Amino acid sequence: MLIALARFSVRHRRMMVGFWLLFVIALGAISNSVGPNFATQFELPKSESNDVRELLTANSPDLAGFSGQIVFTSPNGVTSDEVKSSMTELFTQVAQIPGVAVASPFDTPGKINPAGTTAFAAIDVTLRSQNELISLGSEIQEIGKKFSLDGVEIEYGGEIFAVFELPASELYGLLAAVIILVLAFGSVLAMGLPIGTALIGLGAGTSLVTILSHVVGMPDFTTSLVAMIGLGVGIDYALFIVTRYREGLENGLSVEDAVVDAVDTSGRAVIFAGITVIISLLGLFLMGLAFARGLAIGAIVGVLLMIIASITFLPALLAMVKHRVNVTTRAALVALVAFVVISLIAVINHSIKTFLVGLAITVGVTLISLVIKPLRTPIKHRLKKAKELTFWYRWSRFIQRRPWSAALSATAILLVLAAPLASIRLGFGDNGNAPTTTTVRKAFDMLADGFGPGFNGPLYITVQGDAAANPDALAAFVGTLQSTEGIAFAQSTPASADGSLSLVIAYPTTAPQDAATYDLVKFLRSDVIPPTGVDAKVGGFTASGADFATAIGSRMPYLFIGVLSLSFLLLMAVFRSLLVPLKAVIMNLLSIGAAYGVLVAVFQWGWGISLIGVGKAGPIESWAPMMLFAIVFGLSMDYEVFLLSRVKEEYDRTGDNASAVADGLAATARVITAAALIMVFVFGSFVLGYDRQLKLFGLGLSVAVFIDATIVRMVLVPATMELLGDRNWWIPAWINRLLPKIDVEGHHSLETH
Numbered sequence: 001m002l003i004a005l006a007r008f009s010v011r012h013r014r015m016m017v018g019f020w021l022l023f024v025i026a027l028g029a030i031s032n033s034v035g036p037n038f039a040t041q042f043e044l045p046k047s048e049s050n051d052v053r054e055l056l057t058a059n060s061p062d063l064a065g066f067s068g069q070i071v072f073t074s075p076n077g078v079t080s081d082e083v084k085s086s087m088t089e090l091f092t093q094v095a096q097i098p099g100v101a102v103a104s105p106f107d108t109p110g111k112i113n114p115a116g117t118t119a120f121a122a123i124d125v126t127l128r129s130q131n132e133l134i135s136l137g138s139e140i141q142e143i144g145k146k147f148s149l150d151g152v153e154i155e156y157g158g159e160i161f162a163v164f165e166l167p168a169s170e171l172y173g174l175l176a177a178v179i180i181l182v183l184a185f186g187s188v189l190a191m192g193l194p195i196g197t198a199l200i201g202l203g204a205g206t207s208l209v210t211i212l213s214h215v216v217g218m219p220d221f222t223t224s225l226v227a228m229i230g231l232g233v234g235i236d237y238a239l240f241i242v243t244r245y246r247e248g249l250e251n252g253l254s255v256e257d258a259v260v261d262a263v264d265t266s267g268r269a270v271i272f273a274g275i276t277v278i279i280s281l282l283g284l285f286l287m288g289l290a291f292a293r294g295l296a297i298g299a300i301v302g303v304l305l306m307i308i309a310s311i312t313f314l315p316a317l318l319a320m321v322k323h324r325v326n327v328t329t330r331a332a333l334v335a336l337v338a339f340v341v342i343s344l345i346a347v348i349n350h351s352i353k354t355f356l357v358g359l360a361i362t363v364g365v366t367l368i369s370l371v372i373k374p375l376r377t378p379i380k381h382r383l384k385k386a387k388e389l390t391f392w393y394r395w396s397r398f399i400q401r402r403p404w405s406a407a408l409s410a411t412a413i414l415l416v417l418a419a420p421l422a423s424i425r426l427g428f429g430d431n432g433n434a435p436t437t438t439t440v441r442k443a444f445d446m447l448a449d450g451f452g453p454g455f456n457g458p459l460y461i462t463v464q465g466d467a468a469a470n471p472d473a474l475a476a477f478v479g480t481l482q483s484t485e486g487i488a489f490a491q492s493t494p495a496s497a498d499g500s501l502s503l504v505i506a507y508p509t510t511a512p513q514d515a516a517t518y519d520l521v522k523f524l525r526s527d528v529i530p531p532t533g534v535d536a537k538v539g540g541f542t543a544s545g546a547d548f549a550t551a552i553g554s555r556m557p558y559l560f561i562g563v564l565s566l567s568f569l570l571l572m573a574v575f576r577s578l579l580v581p582l583k584a585v586i587m588n589l590l591s592i593g594a595a596y597g598v599l600v601a602v603f604q605w606g607w608g609i610s611l612i613g614v615g616k617a618g619p620i621e622s623w624a625p626m627m628l629f630a631i632v633f634g635l636s637m638d639y640e641v642f643l644l645s646r647v648k649e650e651y652d653r654t655g656d657n658a659s660a661v662a663d664g665l666a667a668t669a670r671v672i673t674a675a676a677l678i679m680v681f682v683f684g685s686f687v688l689g690y691d692r693q694l695k696l697f698g699l700g701l702s703v704a705v706f707i708d709a710t711i712v713r714m715v716l717v718p719a720t721m722e723l724l725g726d727r728n729w730w731i732p733a734w735i736n737r738l739l740p741k742i743d744v745e746g747h748h749s750l751e752t753h
Helices: 002-011 013-034 048-059 081-095 130-147 170-185 188-212 222-250 255-287 290-326 330-349 352-369 391-401 403-423 439-450 471-482 515-532 541-575 579-604 623-654 657-688 692-729 733-738
Strands: 066-073 100-103 118-125 153-158 459-464 487-494 501-508 535-539
Touching: 002 013, 002 255, 002 290, 013 188, 013 290, 048 459, 048 501, 048 535, 048 541, 066 081, 066 130, 066 439, 081 100, 081 118, 081 130, 118 130, 118 439, 130 153, 153 439, 170 188, 170 222, 170 330, 170 657, 188 222, 188 290, 188 330, 222 255, 222 290, 222 623, 222 657, 255 290, 255 541, 255 623, 290 623, 330 352, 391 403, 391 657, 391 692, 403 579, 403 692, 459 471, 459 515, 459 541, 471 487, 471 501, 471 515, 501 515, 515 535, 515 541, 535 541, 541 579, 541 623, 579 623, 579 692, 623 657, 623 692, 657 692
Parallel strands: none
Antiparallel strands: 066 118, 066 153, 100 118, 459 501, 459 535, 487 501
16 A cells, blocks of 8 residues: 555656645644634543542632732832832732732731742633633732832742743754754755655644644643654654665666655654554543643644654655755755745844744855855765765674673663662642742742742642631631741631531642641651541642642553553564564663653752752652653654664564664664654753753653664664574463464565566
């Protein structure tokens, strides 16, 4: 079927390209007409903090959603008549917004510090989507601008005012991808084909996901994840097919036969590599979280469209460019250099005008080359070395001559890198990690200086039963809490009209992300509250973070087992081997474990944390290991499939395991390295952003890909395959009979058209 599809794409290339362009335009038009319907709802698993939220939702909806603070400070004091009058009017106007409740410090004890220089109003908001929350935060700040006073600083803290934005630094990664592809291919046109294919697939994917958001619940940042994964796999998949096409031309095949051969071999590897990514993403369904399912569906749609574009749209493009894929003119090189340099300047200066100038220069050079013939002169390529003289062939032979040393050394490095994983602590970072220029960070620091860091993350403790309606019993319970080590201040407030529910707000002495705060939540639940006999439950954003981390940690084994089992079965069917898929699973676990270990060392232990612009150490974001595993395992299996399919192809042809490994590595190592470098730069560019979560996620992805493409793929794989020899391809006969026949090496029959 792939051969027929490839020939159809070649012989009807204009129709195929036209179809994809119309398809993307149509999806974009539909997407723009219906608009997005994304909504970030981080539902809590069954837990005590979830019980607190449900109680408050039923009795006091304003207290069951999101919270924040309006913090103000003045060296001359915050209780003067002028300050009090102005701020009270501000609080009144904010409280008039539907679904918003404000507790003024002038009416509520404990919200003015002892020195009288800092105060805060607590804001509680009913549950709403992330976009609605961003709009609300902006609306409140606009109201606040009308109440500025000399000598009084007003800032806004808490989750209401925290804004998440993708950094412009991701463009550095895309520019790096352009440079790497040019160096890998030695051709500007060959560079443009993978990027063009990925952009077409991405355009279709993001539009389709936006349309699907009306049918399936998806978080606001789904399209960002689709873009991240889609660009990565799209460029990779096209890169491997273009490389195989150029090999076909070098071996004397016609354009059509070279395209068919590329699709029938590398195209098959693309399909099965994509299936492994999809299997990894399907593992997110095992987490039992709606937002994870929405992310998985969006990412799967993106990957599917990249696979389809790679085996239909790309072959049509290859048929159109023909032998020019290997040609780079002087004009093309000058235009590319100008575009990259000027685009880099535009990104640094955040100037769209500069980018447009660079684009105009690029187009201008191209047009001038149509008139000035010397600019169309092709640049000579370096003579291609014989296979046996290439670095990667010699590297494979070097490893194969000392397989035990290579395998043990590589394994030791991975285990050392993974060692910090033993002390991983899941949780959520707080706004103390935000840039010092943001209002949430300024408010965080003002509260920490005026009251203590724990005032940035209060605990919400619901009280039911007799104590809720008995003032003396409730006061005694509050006193018990306030005398507990780790609690700075506690106060109660009614939470239901009939008096059956009261709420105690307790402020820890430590910051929300500190391990001591998480320990305090456990201590209150296990040792402090039970002896009082009060029916009380601990909730709030900080306690929810602790419960969410516990729930995620308890579900992670299901994710691991499900993804690893399905991937093992798929690889066993593809390569007709028992040991090859087993090695692949173990090695990928080692590389992911090493990436986790690096994250713990940097973000939790604080090793070198200042070098990446993070202020202080804290927990590993609870969602990060889950998402990292799903994405990295899929990408790692991509490289595994590409390398081993070529090795298996050579082994089936020669029957010599050692030569097959060396030849397979020599044929794929350069392109795998280029693909991995692109991933490393694209993901690593997020470390240049300002958000701690993005830095953590970007570093984790880039480290995992780097380790996988170097230590694992270039050292461990050839070493272990040399040690196992022909046993690499052994499989019990009874298992072989049960497995479906899957051909990933291609038919290698181009004689019949």
